[in-house]
Amino acid sequence: MQRVSSKAVHAFYDYPMHNPFLKHHIKQLALYLFLGLLLLTFSRSILTWWQYDRLSSFNQLWFIFVGGLRIDLSLLLQLAVIPLLGLILVQVFTTSGRFYGRFMRHYYPLALALMVFMELATPTFILEYDTRPDRLFIEYLVSPKEVLGMLVNGYLLPTLMVLTLSALTTWYFYRLFRTDYGLKSHISGSALVFLIILIPVFVLGIRSGLQHRPINPAMVTFSQDRMLNTLPLNSLYHVLYDVYQMRHEASAAKTYGSMPTADMLTIIQNEIDSNQLIRNQHIPSLHRAPSKQSKNNKNLIIVVEESLGAQFVAKLGGQPVTQYLDEWAEKSWWFERLYATGTRSARGLEAITTGFLPSPARAVLKLPKAQHDFFSIASLLANEGYETSFIYGGESHFDNMRGFFLGNGFQTVIDQNDYQSYEFMGNWGVSDEDLFNEAYDFLIQNTGKPKLTVIFTSSNHTPFEFPDQKINLYEQPKQTVNNAVRYADYAVNKFLIKLAQNGFFKNSVVMVVADHDARVQGAQLVPVSHFHIPGMIISDDIKPFKDRRLVSQIDLAPTLISLLGIESPNPMTGYDLTQKPLTMPGRAIMQYGNNQAYMTDDVITILRPESQHLSFTNINDNLGVQLDQADIEIPLAHALFSSWAYDQQAYRLP
Numbered sequence: 001m002q003r004v005s006s007k008a009v010h011a012f013y014d015y016p017m018h019n020p021f022l023k024h025h026i027k028q029l030a031l032y033l034f035l036g037l038l039l040l041t042f043s044r045s046i047l048t049w050w051q052y053d054r055l056s057s058f059n060q061l062w063f064i065f066v067g068g069l070r071i072d073l074s075l076l077l078q079l080a081v082i083p084l085l086g087l088i089l090v091q092v093f094t095t096s097g098r099f100y101g102r103f104m105r106h107y108y109p110l111a112l113a114l115m116v117f118m119e120l121a122t123p124t125f126i127l128e129y130d131t132r133p134d135r136l137f138i139e140y141l142v143s144p145k146e147v148l149g150m151l152v153n154g155y156l157l158p159t160l161m162v163l164t165l166s167a168l169t170t171w172y173f174y175r176l177f178r179t180d181y182g183l184k185s186h187i188s189g190s191a192l193v194f195l196i197i198l199i200p201v202f203v204l205g206i207r208s209g210l211q212h213r214p215i216n217p218a219m220v221t222f223s224q225d226r227m228l229n230t231l232p233l234n235s236l237y238h239v240l241y242d243v244y245q246m247r248h249e250a251s252a253a254k255t256y257g258s259m260p261t262a263d264m265l266t267i268i269q270n271e272i273d274s275n276q277l278i279r280n281q282h283i284p285s286l287h288r289a290p291s292k293q294s295k296n297n298k299n300l301i302i303v304v305e306e307s308l309g310a311q312f313v314a315k316l317g318g319q320p321v322t323q324y325l326d327e328w329a330e331k332s333w334w335f336e337r338l339y340a341t342g343t344r345s346a347r348g349l350e351a352i353t354t355g356f357l358p359s360p361a362r363a364v365l366k367l368p369k370a371q372h373d374f375f376s377i378a379s380l381l382a383n384e385g386y387e388t389s390f391i392y393g394g395e396s397h398f399d400n401m402r403g404f405f406l407g408n409g410f411q412t413v414i415d416q417n418d419y420q421s422y423e424f425m426g427n428w429g430v431s432d433e434d435l436f437n438e439a440y441d442f443l444i445q446n447t448g449k450p451k452l453t454v455i456f457t458s459s460n461h462t463p464f465e466f467p468d469q470k471i472n473l474y475e476q477p478k479q480t481v482n483n484a485v486r487y488a489d490y491a492v493n494k495f496l497i498k499l500a501q502n503g504f505f506k507n508s509v510v511m512v513v514a515d516h517d518a519r520v521q522g523a524q525l526v527p528v529s530h531f532h533i534p535g536m537i538i539s540d541d542i543k544p545f546k547d548r549r550l551v552s553q554i555d556l557a558p559t560l561i562s563l564l565g566i567e568s569p570n571p572m573t574g575y576d577l578t579q580k581p582l583t584m585p586g587r588a589i590m591q592y593g594n595n596q597a598y599m600t601d602d603v604i605t606i607l608r609p610e611s612q613h614l615s616f617t618n619i620n621d622n623l624g625v626q627l628d629q630a631d632i633e634i635p636l637a638h639a640l641f642s643s644w645a646y647d648q649q650a651y652r653l654p
Helices: 002-013 020-050 060-092 098-129 135-142 144-154 156-176 189-207 235-248 261-270 323-331 345-354 377-383 398-407 432-443 481-501 553-563 633-647
Strands: 299-305 333-335 387-392 412-414 451-456 508-514 535-538 545-547 587-592 595-600 603-607 614-618 623-626
Touching: 020 060, 020 098, 020 156, 020 189, 060 098, 060 189, 060 235, 098 135, 098 156, 098 235, 135 144, 135 235, 144 156, 261 633, 299 345, 299 481, 323 333, 323 481, 323 535, 345 377, 345 398, 345 451, 345 553, 377 387, 377 451, 377 553, 387 398, 387 432, 398 412, 432 451, 432 481, 481 508, 508 553, 535 553, 587 633, 595 633, 603 633
Parallel strands: 299 451, 299 508, 333 545, 387 412, 387 451
Antiparallel strands: 333 535, 508 535, 587 595, 595 603, 603 614, 614 623
16 A cells, blocks of 8 residues: 555656646647637737738638638647657656757747748838748749849838847747756656657648648638738648648649549640640650741740730720830730730740740749750741740849750850840849840841740839930839830830841731739639730731630640641640631630639639539639639640640650
8 A cells, every 4th residue: 555655746747747847838739729729810800900901701700710810820839849759758767957958049949030030021022022922932032032022122121120120039039948958857757658648649730630631721721812812821831831842843643633634635635636646755745836937937025024015005904004015906816815824934935935834833834854854936937937035134043044945955044144234223124125125136147047036024023113315204102013014115116116126027027915914912712814915916918917716825835836837746735826716715724823714715723622513603704703614624634734744755756
């Protein structure tokens, strides 16, 4: 009896919470969890109040805050796994715990400071991209010069506030999480048991329940508004989740669901005339497209305008900002329903120069398997004897443009480092006028070869820097998107006039097209109207007309190749618009974050990651009434093909 009593007393004093070392660190863990929940909930409350007008009902607040609590707990417990494992290791290996104490002295303050920094940076990111920080937040870190310049020139005050408040909170957290290095670990079996019991508690919290899949952003989705669906998330979780998803970015099947490869390829091949298909098992989309033109060795000049959406073009129902484009609309093959494939320059350049379908992965400009032997119109035209070049006003390493283009058919890349002189230099490079002057000087060099020249502008980019005294400002102050668009319009007009005056329209096909719209946002799963962009093709041989067909950016490259009279095999899946009747049923594919829209004249289908896919009626190229059943076979096949073709390296010349 005495022996039992003695054991019971010993067990009582050996109970973990009577272990000073363990008690101290459990208290610090609890403080970390409390502060994390407090600051993330406070930030979510402020953001929800800011975006409250976008809520359709008061009930949506319930989804935001309950879903937010689940996400926050999951993140905080994931980060707390390291402290928990550390405590277990201290007990297992019977160490003093002093190293652990020193490590935790920094771990908790820095983890909380990182959350604070991400939440403070969120409002500025929302203003620019209408979503919480996501993978773009990480991707932009590889271009610190351009991003720093954009922040300093466009968001100086918010940037200073974020850095100052982040520094102050970091200092406060360090004072709060003082560790007594004098505490030594008291090794005990009951302490180890106590910590091991915490493991299933952590697992439940991280998974947020016992459901088949752990919690993810799809589980807290409640709206068709992409921005609102990020409110239950927190910004650190959103970025980390996107980084995690990037491991699978080569596979749309893991994002949207799968179908048999043979069925997918059949659907894609059905988009191509069976008489044109070249049965190549390694390049299933390879075909020889006929042209109504004979090979004419005309120059191909492509001007890609930065962030120039239809919202700025009166001829497309937008604001009257682009006076000169509106005039050129009457003198060109003008596209009234042209849609970009994405919201980033890399995505637009991908579609324009390669005709490649968009995917939930990054644009192929950045993907490793696409850095060599990936199809581009430059590789095709180089084989036809063309001199191929890419000319940019900024630094061409941005978005890996230089690496991708030089590896895939572009023989020359000119960027701001190659300019001998220029009038104006902004954060993103020389002004559009300087760019066009450089391009013109390059074009008039007689090499005896026809030229493909892709020219990419940058003046219409945050922080909207351009030369003074060039335009009548659309509004005050100067550095606004409308004024930058007006300057871009002015500069491209000067370039087109110079081409016309010097006979280039006789021996060239010239296209002007936007890469994407500016600040794509809206209270929809995919804000289709913000993918609407201007585009036109000019040549003396092309009769001006307004094309009212539904057209995707991926249709432009096949059309341009046809206008040059080139019939060489290529793997592009876009339509040659010169071969299609004006009554053709069009389609456009748009990637918006992790959602992909497939729009026809009648229906818009939205593919969503780990969620039910939806179809809506198409009302004036916008989401109409949701249909009872989503027809996803063709949309899914197009999403899957891009990932499959990239992974299998099946988008190339034979």
